[in-house]
Amino acid sequence: GAASGGPVDGMKFDIVKPNTEDAVVIPDGYEQKVVIAWGDPVLPGAPEFDFENQTADAQSKQFGFNNDFAGLIPIDGQPGHYYLVVNQEYTTEAHMFRGFVEKKPTEEQARTSMAAHGITVLEVTESDKDGSLTPVVGSRNRRITASTPFRLTGPAAGTDLVKTSADRSGNTIAGTIANCSGGLTPWGTMLSGEENYNNYFSNASKVTDKAAAGHLERYGFDDDADYHQWGQYETRFDLAQEPNEANRFGYVVEVDPTDPQSTPLKHSALGRLKHESATIHVVKEGPQAGTVVAYTGDDEKFEYIYKFVSSRKIKEGDKRANMGILTEGTLYVASFSSDKPVTTDDAAGSGTWHKLLTTNADGSAVSHIKGMTAAEVAVFTREAADKAGATKMDRPEDIEPHPVTGKVYCALTNNDDRGVDGEEGPTAANPRKENKNGQILEMTDDHAGESFTWDLLLVCGDPKAADTYFGGFDKSQVSPISCPDNVAFDPHGNLWISTDGNALESNDGLFAVALEGDRRGETKQFLTVPAKAETCGPIIQDKRVIVCVQHPGEDDDATPDKPASHWPDGGDSQPRPAVVAVWRSGGGQIGV
Ligand code: FEO
Ligand code: CA
Numbered sequence: 001g002a003a004s005g006g007p008v009d010g011m012k013f014d015i016v017k018p019n020t021e022d023a024v025v026i027p028d029g030y031e032q033k034v035v036i037a038w039g040d041p042v043l044p045g046a047p048e049f050d051f052e053n054q055t056a057d058a059q060s061k062q063f064g065f066n067n068d069f070a071g072l073i074p075i076d077g078q079p080g081h082y083y084l085v086v087n088q089e090y091t092t093e094a095h096m097f098r099g100f101v102e103k104k105p106t107e108e109q110a111r112t113s114m115a116a117h118g119i120t121v122l123e124v125t126e127s128d129k130d131g132s133l134t135p136v137v138g139s140r141n142r143r144i145t146a147s148t149p150f151r152l153t154g155p156a157a158g159t160d161l162v163k164t165s166a167d168r169s170g171n172t173i174a175g176t177i178a179n180c181s182g183g184l185t186p187w188g189t190m191l192s193g194e195e196n197y198n199n200y201f202s203n204a205s206k207v208t209d210k211a212a213a214g215h216l217e218r219y220g221f222d223d224d225a226d227y228h229q230w231g232q233y234e235t236r237f238d239l240a241q242e243p244n245e246a247n248r249f250g251y252v253v254e255v256d257p258t259d260p261q262s263t264p265l266k267h268s269a270l271g272r273l274k275h276e277s278a279t280i281h282v283v284k285e286g287p288q289a290g291t292v293v294a295y296t297g298d299d300e301k302f303e304y305i306y307k308f309v310s311s312r313k314i315k316e317g318d319k320r321a322n323m324g325i326l327t328e329g330t331l332y333v334a335s336f337s338s339d340k341p342v343t344t345d346d347a348a349g350s351g352t353w354h355k356l357l358t359t360n361a362d363g364s365a366v367s368h369i370k371g372m373t374a375a376e377v378a379v380f381t382r383e384a385a386d387k388a389g390a391t392k393m394d395r396p397e398d399i400e401p402h403p404v405t406g407k408v409y410c411a412l413t414n415n416d417d418r419g420v421d422g423e424e425g426p427t428a429a430n431p432r433k434e435n436k437n438g439q440i441l442e443m444t445d446d447h448a449g450e451s452f453t454w455d456l457l458l459v460c461g462d463p464k465a466a467d468t469y470f471g472g473f474d475k476s477q478v479s480p481i482s483c484p485d486n487v488a489f490d491p492h493g494n495l496w497i498s499t500d501g502n503a504l505e506s507n508d509g510l511f512a513v514a515l516e517g518d519r520r521g522e523t524k525q526f527l528t529v530p531a532k533a534e535t536c537g538p539i540i541q542d543k544r545v546i547v548c549v550q551h552p553g554e555d556d557d558a559t560p561d562k563p564a565s566h567w568p569d570g571g572d573s574q575p576r577p578a579v580v581a582v583w584r585s586g587g588g589q590i591g592v
């Protein structure tokens with residue numbers, strides 16, 4: 001459409017153009033600083049990072065590898081102090097350790113890798129001079145790793161599906177791994193999704209029980225996927241010895257950052273999939289007011305979008321009660337339809353949420369899927385969704401409700417298998433064959449109900465290509481965007497999108513997109529991340545933007561003797577994943 005005037009508030013910055021710099025490139029008039037990087041001290045007594053002398057003990061007290069989600073939670077009674085909560089998704093041992101032999105980690109390397117996973121809670125303070133944030137290495141901080149005890153809640157807890165020789169009760173799980181994206185709850189906790197946990201288990205091929213092998217296959221477990229090889233040193237990661245350990249990962253986890261002694265939770269009422277976050281909407285009006293809705297995606301080609309609707313209402317100021325909200329309610333999966341022919345130009349339609357599982361206040365649960373028990377639906381959720389008639393999507397990554405409009409935005413990152421080799425072809429909400437660039441789905445959801453309408457806000461790619469769409473905005477005026485992954489909102493209500501895997505010959509980046517008015521669909525790149533990195537975890541505040549730079553220098557040919565990036569330390573240093581703060585020189589609001 002014809003747009004008048006200039007960009008909306010929040011988007012008044014100079015576009016950062018596509019590039020391949022080994023740097024975080026930001027608009028003119030902005031400044032940046034690393035907040036914390038892999039290996040920096042988190043817990044008191046942690047040594048300084050020393051690439052050449054890594055130990056599991058040191059890593060368990062230092063910032064982990066491959067930061068993905070970031071959230072900032074104000075610390076009560078201390079203005080300018082925050083808990084920075086970050087998840088540390090995965091490790092690439094070949095880049096972490098000099099001379100690493102593929103699939104043959106030493107025990108110290110394997111245990112260092114375990115300690116580099118999980119979640120970090122870090123106190124940070126604001127500068128009164130600029131937008132930088134400074135870590136406080138103190139008693140508020142916490143490293144949750146692949147070994148930290150979690151309590152399993154919901155219909156899977158205590159069932160035979162999750163019992164192991166180390167946990168005969170099926171209630172206590174050691175560690176969280178493969179945590180991707182996340183969300184903050186209104187009651188002050190952090191949610192994070194366990195995603196590619198199939199990459200941590202050996203000997204899937206040795207599981208001979210037909211049903212168990214089928215479940216493993218549906219979740220992508222196979223011998224080749226296990227590049228970490230932790231099973232060489234911890235038998236629980238060897239499926240031949242502990243087949244149920246696989247069923248203990250794949251949940252939405254919840255952490256209370258204010259209590260470093262608290263036991264974090266894994267919520268099986270939200271199902272087991274390759275969760276990419278969970279994010280919360282609270283119903284504001286009507287008889288359902290106070291109902292909590294958690295949205296979550298399953299990031300793999302041809303997987304589904306889910307939501308959980310609580311039966312308990314939020315209780316203002318009662319964190320203990322609210323941390324039980326995700327244990328009582330109904331899990332749904334989405335199907336999408338449309339009256340229009342498949343199109344990339346203003347695609348839209350309606351949809352239905354299909355009931356999978358209801359968990360009751362007394363802990364009992366009801367399966368809505370014929371032939372599956374409630375525990376089976378909680379643990380083999382993908383199989384339940386297959387039976388429910390859900391719509392196969394182009395890799396549902398981060399999904400998040402808009403804090404003001406309540407519309408739900410989901411990044412469908414790409415799916416180059418759509419329509420090839422007998423795979424399902426284009427559908428209304430996934431309109432492109434061999435989709436290399438992804439799309440942004442916008443849903444107007446009856447949050448506590450079972451129906452919604454939807455449209456595609458963006459069909460990403462080179463704006464010059466006919467099969468791209470930018471909310472109807474003039475495509476000659478937008479930044480190219482490819483492979484959307486995380487979504488967030490700025491204080492003006494604009495959508496911000498970070499990307500992973502840019503297929504357009506540029507580094508990945510962070511983009512702002514106008515949602516309302518005659519500039520709807522305008523897309524501007526705010527920053528790019530260094531070579532071979534992915535942009536994650538964006539937080540868009542009034543006066544600060546925070547991004548997680550994940551896996552700088554992650555190139556198959558790179559080794560510590562031949563790094564593909566020297567960010568952030570420069571010179572001939574090794575690349576380190578890190579969190580970066582960006583602000584306007586001299587202060588002032590972002591993009592205003
Ligand atoms: Fe870890 Fe789906 O990105
Ligand atoms: Ca992601």
Ligand code: CA
Nearest residue numbers: 398400487488
């Ligand atoms: Ca998000």
Ligand code: CA
Nearest residue numbers: 397413485500
């Ligand atoms: Ca991704």
